[in-house]
Amino acid sequence: MLTAVKHPEVLAPAGTPEKLKVAIDYGADAVYIGGDAYGLRSRAGNFSFAEMKSGADYAHQHGAKVYVAANIVAHEQNLAGAGSFYRQVRDAGIDAVIVSDPSLIETAITEAPGLKVHLSTQASATNYETLNFWQNEGLERVVLAREVGIAEIKEMRQHTDVQIEAFVHGAMCIGYSGRCVLSNHLSLRDANRGGCAQNCRWKYDLFDLPDLGQKRELVGHGPDGKAEKFSMSAVDMSMIEHIPDLVEAGVDSLKIEGRMKTVHYVSTVANVYSTAVRKYCADPANYQLDPAWVDELWKVAQRELSTGFYYGTPNEEFQLFGQRRRLPHYAFVGEVLAYDAATRQVTVQQRNNFGIGDQIEFYGPNFSHHTQAVTDLFDEDDQAIDRAPHAMQVVHFTCAQPVQPGDFVRAQARH
Template identity: 50%
Template sequence: MTLNKPRYEGKRYRLDRPELLAPAGNLEKLKFAVHYGADAVYIGGQKYGLRSGADNFSFEEMREGVEFAARYGAKVFVATNIYAHNEDIEGLEAYLRKLEEVGIAAIIAADPAIVETAQRVAPGLEVHLSTQQSVLNWRTVQFWKEEGLPRVVLARETSLEEIAEIKSHVDIEIEAFIHGAMCSSFSGRCVLSNHFTDRDSNRGGCCQSCRWKYDLYVDGDTIAEDQEQPFTMGSKDLCMIRHIPELIEVGVDSFKIEGRMKSLHYVATVVNAYRQAIDAYFADPAGYELKPEWLEEVHKAANRPLNTGFFFDTPGTEDHIYEPEEKAAPYDFAGVVLEYDEQTGLAVIQQRNHFKPGQEIEFFGPGGTFFKQTVGELHDRDGQPLDAARHPLQEIVLRVSQPVKPMDMMRKRVR
């Protein structure tokens, strides 16, 4: 893995190459994101974030995550990106001071009250402006720079051409989402969830109502009987791995992957693919080519069909999902390598999904480690034979056809 080395300018840094910024819904995901190549990870604490459904982090877990990331030269950011109501203000100062104390590098904030409070009470925390502010133009970016912010996370609706214009006017770090779920509402500022379920999207409670199934009506009359399937209105997911050179050359400073609610397998797979693509570009910009296996890996973790969002044009009807579609990824996460014995060729696998002898499996790890094999005999730690790996987190002994390392992952084909 090629580490991202910051060079410091005053109180902040400039990156020699784009930062790969990964999501982490819990401490295990943070560790795997960093191990698989993330330069930085963004997480949620137990207050002030927009993913109340994620596991989220205690201060003790944050400290452990910061210490783990530091061993790889990586950083940890905390999302504090709610729009605060009056009752949210009490305790904010103490919370921000504690984030600074445990070693968090930056917060991601949208509400000016949180921005100002962090600058005043926790000056060691960088403040990055959240995409929830829907920044689309260079004058707004300039405004936030003058307010002392070193980085702006652009709205997902910003095009590549608009990013180039922003970078030509303002010397500031620009972060952009380059992979993951898109929202049917503008920059995620949705009120459907509030109306349908009394769960506030802008305070962390989005119920993903755009993914629900609906009946359609015309002039008060249902047309459901004419539908083979109920109607949905979600966006296809964003994927820019085909366009790494354009993103780098236009000046995006931080490549952000969406998905604090996504699985461990998703985080590791997607980070691994983008890490390899970014490093390959910087190793030989003139000779860079997209490797088919990077794109294949991304598709193995995809939850929905993929597109390029707003980067090149405004999404049309073909960029939305109007009826339930088959899950894109034909693979399931099956296990994590805990140990490997070179003498015997035996690996200890922590089970994450059912697998059994005779199934085809794949092993993969950071930097492109990859091979396939068929599951052979299975045993438990005591040497007792097993007809299948049935129990979550059970430790299974399996002979592997090639060397593996701790934190390598195993998946199985499901169709």
């Protein structure tokens, strides 16, 4: 009988120092961040070297790791200073750097000895020969192309012992392995150097040109039959229902997309995947998917969810077209600062408008939850109020069950 199995790493995004701490507090085994250069998320809250060191210290104190994404496709003007950048990353205590460009990989290995290197998904690794090539070049881990399926991962695992990392949740790029020139073409922003304008998420007109000078607009129809302009946007990925397949295939690190996502998203997704992985690895023979995990992920979903390429080539159901089949119905409204057991008063720092009569849900690490209605509400001066409308306002109210500092609060969206 199969008992415990190897615990794969749950790797969460951390676009800011706050999100780094939240991801780790909510169960992530590792986080990936960006620096001030060489990353593909120029608009994320990227880290200074001092923030990298502080983040790495926090992670290591909690038994977690930090990786820095430096995975641009470099042009000549991007190469100067790369050696110094990697040395400072290494000296900040970062556990590894994620790179796709061969010249930058060589620079990291030769000019920052001791800094571990992971191959980015941008490099499109889709076979075990490629994995072995990069391992022979000195890389510790390969982040697979997003177009690789479960059966292919199993075959790779049989022929290589390099660490395998794979995306399991979050936004999917319409470009092969994230390499796209659409943004550069339409917006003069190079997606391969951190400037993606998300052009694939736009709606487009499509025209038939039967004869010279003629133009006829073609309009699609969504599942509801209503006319709609065309979209090339992929739905998001979710593999929460397939944790056993990922672990048994030999994936070492389960990667969550989203360095530009909110604290609400990071905490929720890290919480769900770490809980599911922990339960499966502890007792795989008796493991069962908890429907509450799926429901939890829908509370922060931005788009439809699918399994991407894991079980075959995506079809039209894997594209954003037509009316959404399911919508999130919660808003992130606050963070718990303190709880007084004697008075049953919780102190919350507000993040979004909420007030008396709202149904709210507290959630915390290890998948702790409870729901209640807000029956009273007081501001910092202990004055009774109906609502908390001001950003970062500190309020307190009666809480039916004990909660912990660092727990978060959601409210059901008003319709």
